Amino acid sequence: MATVEKPLAAARYVPPHPPRGEGPVPVWRGLIGERARTAVYGWSERAFETWHMERNVLGIRVHIPLHPDAVQHVLLDNAANYVKPDMVKKILAPTIGRGLLSSDGADWREQRRIVAARFAPAAVDTLFPAFVGAARGTAAHWGRGGTIDMAEQATATTMRVISDSLFAGDARLTSKAAIDHIAAAIDGVAEARVQVLLGLPLFPMTPKGRRGRRGQIYLRKTLAAVVEDRRRGGYDDFLSRMIEALDAQFPPEEARALAVDNAATFYLAGHETTANALAWALFLLSEQPDLQQAAAAEAREALATGEGDPGLPGRLPLLRRILDETLRLYPSAPRIDRQAVAADRLGEHDVRPGDIVSLWPWLIHRHRLLWEDPDAFDADRWTEARSAGRHRFQYLPFGGGPRVCVGMRMAVSEALTVLSHWLTAWRFAPVPGREVRASGLVTLRPAGGLPLRVTPRD
Template sequence: MTTRFVPPHPPRGPAPVPVWRGFFGERARNAVYGWSAPMFENWHIRRNILGIVVHVVTHPDAVQRVLQTNAANYAKPDIVKRVIAPMIGRGLLSSDEDLWREQRRIVAASFAPPAVDALIPDFARAAASRTEGWEGASVRDMAAESTATTMGVIADTLFGGDPRLKTEAAMAHIAAALKAAAEARLSAVLRLPPIGWNRTVRAGQRGQVFLRSTLAELVGERPGRADGDFLDRLVHALKDRFSEEEAAALALDNAATFYLAGHETTANALTWTVYLLSEQPELQSEAAEEAHEALTSGSDDPALPDRLPLLRRILEESMRLYPPVPRFDRQALGSDTLADAAIAPGDIVSIWPWIIHRHKKLWDDADAFDADRFLPERKIGLHRFQYVPFGGGPRVCVGARFASAEALTILAHWLAGWRFERARARPVRVVGTVTLRPENGLPLRLVKRS
């Protein structure tokens, strides 16, 4: 019999908050703050934000229609493209139609099961080398530890281990760029030019410059090879299909896309999982035992993730409660109907894993942690589109398998060797920007297991 554990979430008022409140205070800087209780029980809400009509749809059938059955009617919104273009241009994440299709085809093989399985030793090495800096019983910021680890993984597995992508400065710049992206979105809604209007935005711009110039250097050094690492193969395939100028631009855009999308999200998944386990010592011990046993048959085994069923359920539940990507959007090209609501061409349709994953009509005791929701026999009853940490349909996260295998391998190594304990009295506060992080990091006490 396990005790019921409800990890913290922002308070919920009884009625929807007026639109103007979204431009000020906590609501302006924290995407998951200020949602009212009815939002977690209704299937649709329509808001008019300074002339931009936004529909938040939470019914799984509606989510499925947007992402899968009528996906051709929904593109990445212009406003989102404008905000993220300075970082990732027209790479895979931020392009549509033929340009998207071509890029997806180019990278697909690098993320297919055999390619990902072959990376397990890299994931294991990254997990182990991070723990070398941990001492007997010290307090560490596990958000920073997780980010440094996943950043190293992406640099090693996709970019030939280039040291320029693994520095402390790189980490700080990227955190600043992502924080500023939320503010940039606000200025885009307010139709303000994207100029440095406060410290966050200016730090974000410096972050973007760092990201683009470092990656431009790297890409410039790669002539492209069909038998090289991910970046070599990408450059090679792009040159094959596009003009020289276009290929060079897309190589940089995709290098930035994969560097960013490939580590920040998984870092958050690791952080929240370690947090949830630090609050549930018994469950942590069970997971550690499973990890210890799974690792006895070799840490380089591509089948390692399959020997961690409990840890996998814990990771799934962690991404339900704290989805690393709390929202993503589409723009309707033509009219449609979603959850009985009329959608007009140009309207934004917003998909919120943060809300869908905690919806009262979709989940029993929705805010409580219960990894056994993901037991095979209980999973049968779930709608495919009520759990969307990686999105769904043709644009489902191309790195989903990579991310799960990476997170499970790293967690197994960490848990087998270390115990994670609460180190501060204050409850953790969740902050949503482009991703979902604990405010001011996650200090935990790390105790070496004997």
């Protein structure tokens, strides 16, 4: 159902961002300290107003194009020339192997074809009850409210959704152990990244690295067991159908490995990113009570019109603008890397075979020449009138081109459904004196969780 857009006159709010120096940051700063742990830390002012940067990272040439035309060239126009970098594959291999996210060429195409139907609009609509069930299930534990870590709650919710919608509600994927091991595996990436950059073997050296390795092993073992159960029969879920399709398409050994790789890929890519989007949206709303009130009123009306109707997200235009703006300011994936296969040109810049091309939603989404008042939260920049004339590739929370996030529709629908249920019944306020910072290398999370004061709405 089409809903009339009502722009909201809101006070200007600028969420805090990492400090920005004047000049370029030395490359070594990416190997130790906060910048090695947090992708969005340590950028200079210049990075938000130039069109192209180039670095030499330990002998590897890295291009950082910031002009949307160049982004479009890499992700769409000449996408075949830009593959997932060997380095990224090496870092991700122990966790997600060569599944959809980390493969290229014919292997990628075949896997994408196999899963695409599950994420078409009509198929995503069938997941709606899973979104509602998870949103309600999580909130059922909030009692009379209090200070609650909403990053943790968001993760528990999206994990439940992914388990219910793709893995027949397998309880092994939503256990406390699973949550802890995944968090450790993600944290361990920082150490693996430095080792791969230095050409060292992947060997956990610090307690964090060791916890990360244990997390990866737990994850792979659990998913291998989940896959084996499907092979024995008696299931009819996304995973069992994917296993059948892989068996029909790939040699037996490869099909076996790809089944676990993709189970891990969908389990991780399908919940962590959405959980971060939910957490950042709640943070931004907690800081803007009037906007939160307006979103809650919209949600209440939309739910009253048809709570069990998968058309619900379409009746939440304000919340949709809030989500779009959340993903602009806090893109769950702050960087998207590619490696050039053959020589090419990006605008005036030569690209050599093997060069890395790093696309940075974090920088492009806050670029001064692309956005008005880029660091400020402004949901109304997403009204139709103000979106007119905007370049398609200046906003890429879900990537773009043939490798655009396959779960995009699901993520948006899920996030809007969960937020509308929570906002209708609860009010979220900041914990006084607590600063919220972004952290993370692969995905952008609130550092140390997101405790908020949660109280029932009357």
